[in-house]
Amino acid sequence: MQAHGELKVRRDVVKRVSSSPHTVTEADNLDALKDFVARGFHADVIYIDPPYNTGKDFVYRDNFRQRREVRSEHFGQWHAEWLSMMLPRIILAREVLADTGFIFVSIGESEAAHLRLIMNEVFGEDCFAGQLIWKKGGTGKNDSKYAVIEHEYVLCYAKSASNPGFNLDPHAQTSTRYNHSDEKGNYSLVRLDSKTLGYLPSLDFSITGPDGREYWPHQPEGKSQVARWRWGKDKVSEHYEELVFRRGFVYTKNYEKKGARPRSILDGERFGVTRTGRKDAEEALGIQGTFDFPKPVRLIKHLIAIAGGADAVVLDFFAGSGTTAQAVAELNREDGGSRSVHLVQIAQPTEASSPARRAGFDSVADICLARVQALDGLDFSHIRLTPIEE
Structure with missing residues (x-):
């Protein structure tokens, strides 16, 4: 299965740090993924937190004539547009993923089942590595006539079914008696x-x-x-x-080993909750209210740790506020690792009346760049991809 379209962009290096492997690419991630494929770039761990199709403005509106389309009669127009955005990106992500790599995708209730279908199509059901449940905290909105949703999911897939599996989680408990x-x-x-x-x-x-x-x-x-x-x-x-x-x-x-296989329920202080992620971003930027729902650094650290080695190449092509970069920086500091991180974020404009705009951030990419810039010991190259008009 191949993604659509040829790469037709101009690649500008805004800032080059030759001594550092880390990068932030300011671009539509579809263009960035094509660029990665063209240059032979591979990642050991991919984590993404894509938009959840909750009805807010849709930023990634690909050229309708060129994109690989998900038929609306199978999913409904509401879901089909979102899935048509995701499918080519997932196809390219698989090309970018190393043969021994893992991809993690955070997703809410509304699209979890649909996303799993296209992930199965692209990666194969035999490469499904788990559907983790992250308890995001809070009491949830009490406006549902059914169950109150207090969780989100993280879909996990391996590039190859022969992958030996996740690393042991040193904090996981096991019921096995070593007598x-x-x-x-x-x-x-x-x-x-x-x-x-x-x-x-x-x-x-x-x-x-x-x-x-x-x-x-x-x-x-x-x-x-x-x-x-x-x-x-x-x-x-x-x-x-x-x-x-x-x-x-x-x-x-x-x-007996130190730790156990990772568990599917991510609940508790060690994984953080929504307010933890918001606090992480606010402390990193020194400004409140710049981002709505960033994931906790602790959650991303856990996923990277169970999926990759100390020298893993980590990619996040829905970078948002740059949480994944902070997770990599903290892991390297804690275990002496040499992981590299590569972020991609489109220059999505911030709301005119938002705290982010008042703080001088014209786009989400500006927020991401500022957060990564503030991280100790993580110099990075800044790349900008610009579509070439035909």
Whole structure:
């Protein structure tokens, strides 16, 4: 699947910092993504917080004749226009994403189901890595006759289904009891046979125990060809000394690790809430009321940490107030990492009577640039892409 249109823009470097990998690109993100593809740029982690299609003015109005359109009879005109904006950007984002990379997309209730459909189409259902639920705080508007919405989602996809998965979350709790130990540390026992992974004849074979007994995957009563081993013959042979034979079953040792796989519910102080994000932006800029709903720095730090290494290349092409840059700067400061961040923000005009305009910010891009400029130890190059009129 390919995105539409050729790149027809002028690329101006407003400010170049050759000693720093970080960039802020002032442009329509469709143009910026095409530029990234043309230059062979790749990101390890992509995070975006696109507009939620809540009825406010729509900034990203692509040329209707050129864009890849989502048909309105399938989704309704209201959703189709938003999805037609998102689809080519998601297609290009996949091209930009490194083979081992992850993309995270924050989204509200109104478009979550529709967005997941097009993400499945572009990335493939087998690359779906989770739908995280972030509790955004507050009590929610009490004007609904149904449930009050107090959460948003973060859709997660891997570039490849062979991706080894997320990094461990050192703060995540696990219910596993590590009640055995050896010279390597504490461990729990996990049965080598499984009834839920899908039967494969090549993984249904006998293993000879130290006592000479033949062990087979334990089939459910009255059934066959259901259970199979989690390991193949070669791995069983290679790691035979690590197996535990007990009470007619074969076990592997699951050693205790620092942390656990990330959880899908993002609730609590460590992930922040809406007011946390607003406070982050206000403190960074020294001005109140410049941005409506910025995500908390803590939330973005968590997503980057579970998806990328200490040298990850991070991209946010709906940069808004620049929260992702602050998240990268703080992570690098905390763990000594060398992550780079690349932001894209269109020069969307601020409201004439808004606190942002009164503070001298004519556009959202101005806010983003000011916030990144204020970050300690994060010099950046400023790039501007201008469409070339035919």
